[in-house]
Amino acid sequence: MDWKQMILTDAGIEWDQAAHVYESIIACEDETFQVKATLELARLSKDAPEPVLAGLVPILVDLLGGSHFMIQAAAAYALCCLACRADANLCPRIGQFGAIPLILRLLPESNDCIRRTLLKCLSAIVAFDSPNRVILARNGGLEIILDLLATCTDYMKRYLLEILSALAMLREVRRVIINLGGLPFLLEAVSSGKLSSRTRAAQGIGLLGVARRVRHMLVDLGAIPALIQLLRDGDASSKLIAGNALGIISSHFDYLRPVVQAGAIPLYVELLKGPEPLGKEIAEDVFCVLAVAEENAVLILEELVRILRGNEEQVKSAAVDVLWDLSGYKHSISVVRQSGAISLLIELLQNGNGDLREKAAGTIAQLSYEGVNREAMVEAGAIPVLIDLLRCDSEELREYAGETLINFAEDPLYHERVSGAFEIPSFLAIQDRLSRIRASDEHTVRSLRLMSTEHFISDPELI
Numbered sequence: 001m002d003w004k005q006m007i008l009t010d011a012g013i014e015w016d017q018a019a020h021v022y023e024s025i026i027a028c029e030d031e032t033f034q035v036k037a038t039l040e041l042a043r044l045s046k047d048a049p050e051p052v053l054a055g056l057v058p059i060l061v062d063l064l065g066g067s068h069f070m071i072q073a074a075a076a077y078a079l080c081c082l083a084c085r086a087d088a089n090l091c092p093r094i095g096q097f098g099a100i101p102l103i104l105r106l107l108p109e110s111n112d113c114i115r116r117t118l119l120k121c122l123s124a125i126v127a128f129d130s131p132n133r134v135i136l137a138r139n140g141g142l143e144i145i146l147d148l149l150a151t152c153t154d155y156m157k158r159y160l161l162e163i164l165s166a167l168a169m170l171r172e173v174r175r176v177i178i179n180l181g182g183l184p185f186l187l188e189a190v191s192s193g194k195l196s197s198r199t200r201a202a203q204g205i206g207l208l209g210v211a212r213r214v215r216h217m218l219v220d221l222g223a224i225p226a227l228i229q230l231l232r233d234g235d236a237s238s239k240l241i242a243g244n245a246l247g248i249i250s251s252h253f254d255y256l257r258p259v260v261q262a263g264a265i266p267l268y269v270e271l272l273k274g275p276e277p278l279g280k281e282i283a284e285d286v287f288c289v290l291a292v293a294e295e296n297a298v299l300i301l302e303e304l305v306r307i308l309r310g311n312e313e314q315v316k317s318a319a320v321d322v323l324w325d326l327s328g329y330k331h332s333i334s335v336v337r338q339s340g341a342i343s344l345l346i347e348l349l350q351n352g353n354g355d356l357r358e359k360a361a362g363t364i365a366q367l368s369y370e371g372v373n374r375e376a377m378v379e380a381g382a383i384p385v386l387i388d389l390l391r392c393d394s395e396e397l398r399e400y401a402g403e404t405l406i407n408f409a410e411d412p413l414y415h416e417r418v419s420g421a422f423e424i425p426s427f428l429a430i431q432d433r434l435s436r437i438r439a440s441d442e443h444t445v446r447s448l449r450l451m452s453t454e455h456f457i458s459d460p461e462l463i
Helices: 014-027 031-044 049-063 069-083 091-096 099-106 112-127 130-138 141-151 152-167 171-177 182-189 197-208 212-221 223-233 238-250 255-259 266-275 275-288 295-306 313-326 333-338 343-349 353-367 371-379 382-389 393-408 416-423 424-448 452-456
Strands: none
Touching: 014 049, 014 141, 031 069, 031 295, 049 069, 049 099, 069 091, 069 099, 091 099, 091 112, 091 130, 091 295, 099 112, 099 130, 099 141, 112 130, 112 152, 112 353, 130 141, 130 152, 130 171, 141 152, 141 171, 152 182, 152 197, 171 197, 171 275, 182 212, 182 223, 182 266, 182 295, 197 212, 197 223, 197 238, 212 238, 212 255, 223 238, 223 266, 238 255, 238 266, 238 275, 238 313, 238 452, 255 266, 255 275, 255 295, 266 275, 266 295, 266 313, 275 295, 275 424, 295 313, 295 333, 295 343, 313 333, 313 353, 333 343, 333 371, 343 353, 343 371, 343 382, 353 371, 353 382, 353 393, 371 382, 371 393, 382 416, 393 416, 393 424, 416 424
């Protein structure tokens, strides 16, 4: 008897009736018919309503746990079809009814055909469901997956790597994955399989890379080129994850140059120029790390100057954020001047929008503490621009302009050139406030110097 024919009407399939027919077939003792009906269910599942299939999940899981090989294989295939539906809504239910321990029990002894089906099913049900990942991990899933990865054929490795990347989202798994030799496979997962799986693997790498010891291991295993590839080829989401992970990996002096040599700077420039606010933050943070090496700072400044010469206000704003950060680096003094950034910042003070002008003014103020930068500012015509800003409506602009002009006023080379600022009340108020702040800071420093180690030890209230 054809199971499909039993449930057809002129209008199509009556799904509730079909489910009852399937249940009655499974209740009979004809194993051949059970296999045929289960395979037919698998074929029709892509069009069946979700509630109907949800009701059949417990039956399929029971069949998977049986002792008849052909029925197990058919049930595994049907569960795989249900798990791989586009909405993935049935994956949590499949895990809740106990499919994961059964799959793990079958995997080591299964032949290649059913093993591939089991792995595909397992990959689907843990891909986006955290409780299923927990079930998998707590049933020895990590150990089984790593054992299979060590011996599997290429066409099944993709599913194993996808499962491993899902498991790496769990802290309890990350704690043991190193000791079990899983790092090389996790790095391989960054470059293999679905983009969503590669992204999860990169996120796992980033979380592991926070520990210095693990960071060294990851770099030795090839983390930098793997993350660079994903940062170059991924979609918007995966680029953010890869960029953040690579930033974590690069946060050691020994790796600042290799990351840049692998081509990271242009890729972070794309993040900086992109529409995602988080991407801009990641790029800014990573540039600040990479610029600790002076030769990297030169390359980064070149890119920032290109952006400042462009026309996109938001991108310019992000670039000035980075410049402001880098302006505090000691070795950036000569680098910033040679890059031509100072003259572009002065132009922004005159022509930028409100937010951009404030950021440019803050950067100029920071840079003005160094004599060579003040010289470059004078060459760019900064002084009259700064004096004009003392009369503008923005309090922030007045503060930054006043701070910069005070630094010029304290420099014998330029004191006379800024004499016009002393006629402006706002400048005098800023000068007075900064003088009191600096005096307070100096008093604090002197007080700390006078407080000896013995004082800390002898005063119980300070311990």
